[in-house]
Amino acid sequence: MKPATLESERPSARDRILLTAHDLFYRHGIRATGIDLVIAESGVAKLTFYRHFPSKNALVLAVLEHRHRHWMSWFTDALTRHRPRTRPPLEALVPALAEWFHDGNFRGCAFLNTMTELGGSLPGVMAACRLHKQDMTAAIAGLLPASRQRKRQALAIAIAVDGAIVHTQFERDAKASLKALDDLLRPYLG
Amino acid sequence: MKPATLESERPSARDRILLTAHDLFYRHGIRATGIDLVIAESGVAKLTFYRHFPSKNALVLAVLEHRHRHWMSWFTDALTRHRPRTRPPLEALVPALAEWFHDGNFRGCAFLNTMTELGGSLPGVMAACRLHKQDMTAAIAGLLPASRQRKRQALAIAIAVDGAIVHTQFERDAKASLKALDDLLRPYLG
DNA sequence: GTCCATGTAGACAAATCTGTCTACACTGAT
DNA sequence: ATCAGTGTAGACAGATTTGTCTACATGGAC
Numbered sequence A, B: 001m002k003p004a005t006l007e008s009e010r011p012s013a014r015d016r017i018l019l020t021a022h023d024l025f026y027r028h029g030i031r032a033t034g035i036d037l038v039i040a041e042s043g044v045a046k047l048t049f050y051r052h053f054p055s056k057n058a059l060v061l062a063v064l065e066h067r068h069r070h071w072m073s074w075f076t077d078a079l080t081r082h083r084p085r086t087r088p089p090l091e092a093l094v095p096a097l098a099e100w101f102h103d104g105n106f107r108g109c110a111f112l113n114t115m116t117e118l119g120g121s122l123p124g125v126m127a128a129c130r131l132h133k134q135d136m137t138a139a140i141a142g143l144l145p146a147s148r149q150r151k152r153q154a155l156a157i158a159i160a161v162d163g164a165i166v167h168t169q170f171e172r173d174a175k176a177s178l179k180a181l182d183d184l185l186r187p188y189l190g
Numbered sequence C: 001g002t003c004c005a006t007g008t009a010g011a012c013a014a015a016t017c018t019g020t021c022t023a024c025a026c027t028g029a030t
Numbered sequence D: 001a002t003c004a005g006t007g008t009a010g011a012c013a014g015a016t017t018t019g020t021c022t023a024c025a026t027g028g029a030c
Helices: A013-028 A035-041 A046-052 A056-081 A089-102 A110-118 A125-141 A150-171 A174-189 B013-028 B035-041 B046-052 B056-081 B089-102 B110-118 B125-141 B150-171 B174-189
Strands: none
Touching: A013 A035, A013 A046, A013 A056, A013 A110, A035 A046, A035 A056, A056 A089, A056 A110, A056 A125, A089 A150, A089 A174, A110 A125, A110 A150, A110 B110, A110 B150, A125 A150, A125 B150, A150 A174, A150 B110, A150 B125, A150 B150, A150 B174, A174 B150, A174 B174, B013 B035, B013 B046, B013 B056, B013 B110, B035 B046, B035 B056, B056 B089, B056 B110, B056 B125, B089 B150, B089 B174, B110 B125, B110 B150, B125 B150, B150 B174
16 A cells, blocks of 8 residues: 655645645544644644644544545555456455555554544544445445345445454454455355 | 443442443543543542542553453353354354444444554553453354364454444444344354 | 541642744745 | 745644642541
């Protein structure tokens, strides 16, 4: 996952804020990350920050939106990269996730994390999280053969994936999680 | 899940603090819950609080310990209550979880929530979370027939359960989660 | 009776966090 | 040349949070 911006020029102030916040929020959590730190790390003045984002909450929502675009484009790309020629496309799922789980910066699903941190308190977070999971599930459904049970199967698989994500997050053992996920997926591989 | 204390007498100051904190932390998150609120809600003086718990962090760890005991005793009890006479014991799992998921106060796994909120920052939280999941997995293993793959199967099932927990948490649709979990478990039911 | 553990009420210090405000500099378009 | 937009630096207000401290009450053990 992620180069984020390959452009060689220095990104605009807004982008620097967004990317810095994305990193800090993901790494340390949102409530644990003060605005002042985001501002210092992105090398921007306080007034500049507040010109682009009216509040920390607005920044949080913008970061989630950015994260969603970024993650989904990585995910669909990884799925096509690992797509096997002859065998069922679903086999791409575990290798794709393996890329992510083995990334040194992996800290679970940003949407699940954000939701547990401030799901109830910041309106919009819940919706963003649902949208994200919905799109992830749809991408998984795209790997399954058309059938009357496709949606149902995709949901079960998405739930297994979420389990593997959180398990990797606290157990720090990507290999074991992936093997277990593979076990759970076996019946769906035809 | 839970009556917590059936004793008719007023619980001790320490217990009131512990139970109040448990509720508030679980419902609104830990960082979102100030010490002052815990103190006010448990009807205790500030000094009394600090005589029992040297800091908020100590309270957090005590609450997790309490939660672990409480949850595990509910879990094993629910599993035996739903144990079918003639069919495989694993069939008790979904009905047991259904009790929890349908509880109006359900807000996901307290350990996963706490870990995402302050896993890195408060030493001890990570360990408590691992211990909890380890014990949960062991309880699940107890439902499986002895075999060389029992541990491996229990891990896969525990991951599916965690997925169902978080899915219920953000989608608020216990029925769908439980059906999907049932799908995932089918191969393990013999 | 005295002492100690345990309790209540609430003021207070110190840190931290969000958001506002003043003052100034650079750049490109008109 | 001027002006609007965007930027920097940093002081400041106001709220909130954790944890300490003083002063006092009660009830059981010895």
